[in-house]
Amino acid sequence: VEAVGPEVRHFKPGNAVFYAGSIARPGTNSEYHLVDERIVGRKPGSLSDAEAAALPLTAITAWEMLFDRLDVKRPTPQGGDVILVIGGAGGVGSITIQLLRALTNLTVIATASRPETQDWVRNCGAHHVIDHRQPLAPQVEALGLGAPGFVFSTTQTAQHLADIVALIAPQGRFGLIDDPDELDAMPFKLKAVSLHWEMMFTRSLFGTPDMAEQGTLLNEVAALVDAGRICSTATDVAGKIDAATLRRVHARIESGSTRGKIVLEGF
Incomplete structure (x- = not known):
């Protein structure tokens, strides 16, 4: 923090903070940002600036999806102890898996397609890893866990939509964050699945x-x-913040x- 406005109460110049901004x-x-203090948190003391910078946008997205939109601590009638995370190796997927393991008792199924991303997802804490380049529904069924009550799609939702409809439990909750050109929600009606978009x-x-919930x-x-x-x-600090990088x-x-997450640092 370089300077604060007259109504700021929680921060002062010199504080190390992290945030996603607006x-x-x-x-x-x-190089400098004007940020509402309500969406700012204190930087983890155990992380470098680059390591901390990887977290706010994805952590807020994951947290809001899990605990505000999908309400994963309130079990669904069927499959309420299982969640499928599509795109488990990405920035949002990576922190989603960790938050689930740290704050819930849900069994986490995550998708990844290459050996290195599958290893990454396992290291993040996924109990089971399936390949999103193959049909998802039969892979989930083969795990023998029953239909998951929760599905969180972080990427390629349109590609996987039919599988999601097939594999999710009746009265389940489905959340997504990407931007399909079209999204037909009607197939979810028969199962009374609720649809949740996180932004x-x-x-x-x-x-x-x-708004202050984000700072909290x-x-x-x-x-x-x-x-x-x-x-x-954070998996890579790729260089300075300039147009070419x-x-x-x-x-x-x-x-x-x-x-x-890939991080850029410095000017």
């Missing part, structure tokens, strides 16, 4: 009354990190083959 304000490709910028964009959850994430219960998902890293992310 899409209504200039973003993190700039972690909603609270800051609309100034919702519960970031502090809880920091406490989990410092207690050794979850880890940073941004283009190169965006191309890597768009390839769909990255693990965890």
